[in-house]
Amino acid sequence: MKIATYNANGVNGRLPVLLRWLEEARPDVLCLQELKAPQDKFPKTALADLGYYAVWQGQARWNGVAILARGHRPEETQRSLPGDPEDVQSRYIEAAVRGILIGGLYLPNGNPKPGPKFDYKLGWIERLIDRAATLVALDAPVILAGDFNIIPTDADVYKPERWLKDALFAPEARAAYARLLDQGWTDAIRAIHGGDTVYTFWDYFRDAYARNAGLRIDHILLNPAAAARLTGSGVDRHVRGWEKTSDHAPVWITLSDAKRRGAER
Numbered sequence: 001m002k003i004a005t006y007n008a009n010g011v012n013g014r015l016p017v018l019l020r021w022l023e024e025a026r027p028d029v030l031c032l033q034e035l036k037a038p039q040d041k042f043p044k045t046a047l048a049d050l051g052y053y054a055v056w057q058g059q060a061r062w063n064g065v066a067i068l069a070r071g072h073r074p075e076e077t078q079r080s081l082p083g084d085p086e087d088v089q090s091r092y093i094e095a096a097v098r099g100i101l102i103g104g105l106y107l108p109n110g111n112p113k114p115g116p117k118f119d120y121k122l123g124w125i126e127r128l129i130d131r132a133a134t135l136v137a138l139d140a141p142v143i144l145a146g147d148f149n150i151i152p153t154d155a156d157v158y159k160p161e162r163w164l165k166d167a168l169f170a171p172e173a174r175a176a177y178a179r180l181l182d183q184g185w186t187d188a189i190r191a192i193h194g195g196d197t198v199y200t201f202w203d204y205f206r207d208a209y210a211r212n213a214g215l216r217i218d219h220i221l222l223n224p225a226a227a228a229r230l231t232g233s234g235v236d237r238h239v240r241g242w243e244k245t246s247d248h249a250p251v252w253i254t255l256s257d258a259k260r261r262g263a264e265r
Helices: 015-025 044-048 116-136 171-182 188-193 237-241
Strands: 002-007 029-033 052-057 065-070 075-079 092-097 100-106 142-147 218-222 230-235 251-255
Touching: 002 015, 002 100, 002 142, 002 218, 015 044, 029 100, 029 142, 044 052, 052 092, 065 092, 065 100, 100 116, 116 142, 116 171, 188 218, 188 230, 218 251
Parallel strands: 002 029, 100 142
Antiparallel strands: 002 251, 029 065, 052 065, 075 092, 092 100, 142 218, 230 251
């Protein structure tokens, strides 16, 4: 089973890129972020033509998240992250697909810091940690996937010294990500690729993609039941080089149909 996450940076404006990649990669499940489309403008027909059913939470001009499944209808279990009923930003959606519970998220950017946007980011992370504490302990496989807008370590960014004042690299955000992992979540990219240089985002400016001056901010986290089935992970970096593409690249994992023998929790 192949599960992916992709910040589309405008699902309708970059629909040809998304459809091209779906036809090429054929993930079984895809978490999308930054739809930048109201609820009634989500391209469900174009996706259905490729065999994908979807649940989504749109928002005009900003944010927006979705979960797609090939040949299956995702069973939505949660819309919006619990903990703040006044939060109207579309940043979290949760659904079950083929026995796997998937949380798709678009964590706030937080810039500029300090300020209200950074405070909102930190508060949102705490709500995510609270929700994740419930999910990590489930016997069923659970995956948290999306644009976390957090650079976890110096190894996850080109020239880290240039990001010291950025909310994506703030010590508070990095410490929160570490606390999330400490609940028992496995970072799928690091589990497979160790300390290799792996980026998922390249800015449109300063020829960042060609220079491989990137960041790793799109993550797929697995609870122990899911981690026991992990067989591979990667980034489809070449998609970032396509015409009129997102500044992110798709990130994916593969899971075996059953727990691998001898797999360590």
